[in-house]
Amino acid sequence: MTTVDSSALARDLHTRTSPIWQVQAEIMKVRTTKLWWLFLIGVVLVTAWALLRNGAVHHYEMYPPLDQYPANERAQAVAQAVQAKTYAGRRGRRRRRTSKQHRAYGVRGCLPCAVGEGRS
Amino acid sequence: MRRGRGPILIAGATAAVSCGLLVLAVWRGWLGPDVGRGATFCEAARDGWVRQPANTFSNVGFVAAGLLIAWHASVARDGRLVRHLATAMACLVVLLGPGSAAMHATQSAAGGHLDMLSMYLVASFAVAYAAMRWLGGGTALFVATFVGGIALCELVGLWRGEVPVVMSSGNAAFALLLVTATVLEVALIRREQARAERRYAYAALAALLTAFAIWNAARARLCDPHSLLQGHAVWHVLCAVAAYFLYRYYASER
Numbered sequence: 001m002t003t004v005d006s007s008a009l010a011r012d013l014h015t016r017t018s019p020i021w022q023v024q025a026e027i028m029k030v031r032t033t034k035l036w037w038l039f040l041i042g043v044v045l046v047t048a049w050a051l052l053r054n055g056a057v058h059h060y061e062m063y064p065p066l067d068q069y070p071a072n073e074r075a076q077a078v079a080q081a082v083q084a085k086t087y088a089g090r091r092g093r094r095r096r097r098t099s100k101q102h103r104a105y106g107v108r109g110c111l112p113c114a115v116g117e118g119r120s
Numbered sequence: 121m122r123r124g125r126g127p128i129l130i131a132g133a134t135a136a137v138s139c140g141l142l143v144l145a146v147w148r149g150w151l152g153p154d155v156g157r158g159a160t161f162c163e164a165a166r167d168g169w170v171r172q173p174a175n176t177f178s179n180v181g182f183v184a185a186g187l188l189i190a191w192h193a194s195v196a197r198d199g200r201l202v203r204h205l206a207t208a209m210a211c212l213v214v215l216l217g218p219g220s221a222a223m224h225a226t227q228s229a230a231g232g233h234l235d236m237l238s239m240y241l242v243a244s245f246a247v248a249y250a251a252m253r254w255l256g257g258g259t260a261l262f263v264a265t266f267v268g269g270i271a272l273c274e275l276v277g278l279w280r281g282e283v284p285v286v287m288s289s290g291n292a293a294f295a296l297l298l299v300t301a302t303v304l305e306v307a308l309i310r311r312e313q314a315r316a317e318r319r320y321a322y323a324a325l326a327a328l329l330t331a332f333a334i335w336n337a338a339r340a341r342l343c344d345p346h347s348l349l350q351g352h353a354v355w356h357v358l359c360a361v362a363a364y365f366l367y368r369y370y371a372s373e374r
Contacts, residue, residue, distance in 0.1 A: 047349065047354065050349050051334075051338075051342060051349060051351055051354065052342065054342070054344035054347050054349065055337070055338070055341065055342025055343055055344060055351070056342070057344070058343060058344040058345075059341065059342075059343075062343050062345070063341075084345065
């Protein structure tokens with residue numbers, strides 16, 4: 001495989017065109033031109049943004065503002081927050097969402113779906 | 121330091137043996153049942169062999185940093201840091217990886233002890249090396265301070281109360297050792313006893329402080345338990361970076 005086809009390249013016996021050599025050349029280019037510095041900044045910024053966004057999106061799920069809940073729903077909100085921190089809780093959330101979708105489309109929601117015990 | 125393959129061979133063997141033992145221990149259940157150790161670090165426990173995948177596999181950073189230290193120790197010019205201490209530091213940084221992974225992979229009590237022990241080893245090394253240079257002592261002083269640091273941490277870690285900010289008494293002892301090492305290093309810089317590239321020391325401190333901020337944020341507020349991008353995993357990577365820069369600071373001393 002060559003990225004550039006030319007008659008001059010075909011006559012040149014010294015220029016290496018194998019894929020492995022091209023990958024090595026790319027790595028050398030990134031290293032010697034200090035392009036790695038730009039990549040590093042990009043990785044740091046994207047990671048920081050993703051962490052902040054994930055944390056912000058799930059914040060109220062993990063830490064529900066209990067003072068804004070009616071007294072009779074607080075215990076349930078706390079239980080759901082605890083449940084959301086478990087892997088089983090995640091699967092339960094998926095099932096509950098499915099159950100909500102069933103109700104939205106007029107389909108009778110199943111009890112195992114609602115309590116997170118049915119098969120996914 | 122003289123050139124030679126010793127450091128990289130020893131650190132490589134340490135990495136291979138410790139990671140191999142960890143895989144066996146997780147597979148055969150040698151570390152005991154899941155008691156929820158390390159469950160406070162946000163990531164939700166999975167059903168498989170590896171309970172917290174992101175927090176477990178991010179420990180590869182410590183193994184990479186340890187091997188990088190060993191490689192540098194194998195090729196670097198002579199400095200104040202003697203070769204066998206550079207090799208020892210490389211091995212301790214490597215051991216941070218499987219030690220921490222043992223806890224996050226199994227959430228077991230034994231895994232938690234291995235995690236804390238690997239932290240104590242590195243922090244005690246930092247204090248012992250700083251104390252040795254500060255007091256002008258030799259290997260005996262280094263070994264005594266190193267063993268004393270580990271013993272102190274293990275004793276303090278026996279107390280089961282909750283400590284503000286750092287959670288446990290073991291973490292508090294670890295933090296105390298790191299603060300002591302930092303104070304001694306600053307005192308050594310002020311004394312201008314030796315010439316060293318200070319930018320490495322500042323980079324190590326910056327990485328550690330950033331890591332600690334993320335550790336706190338991920339534990340307390342910024343948490344998505346089901347994401348593979350975990351704040352605690354970033355803490356692991358940044359601590360590995362800090363350990364590498366700390367070594368480069370030691371190695372730059374003339």
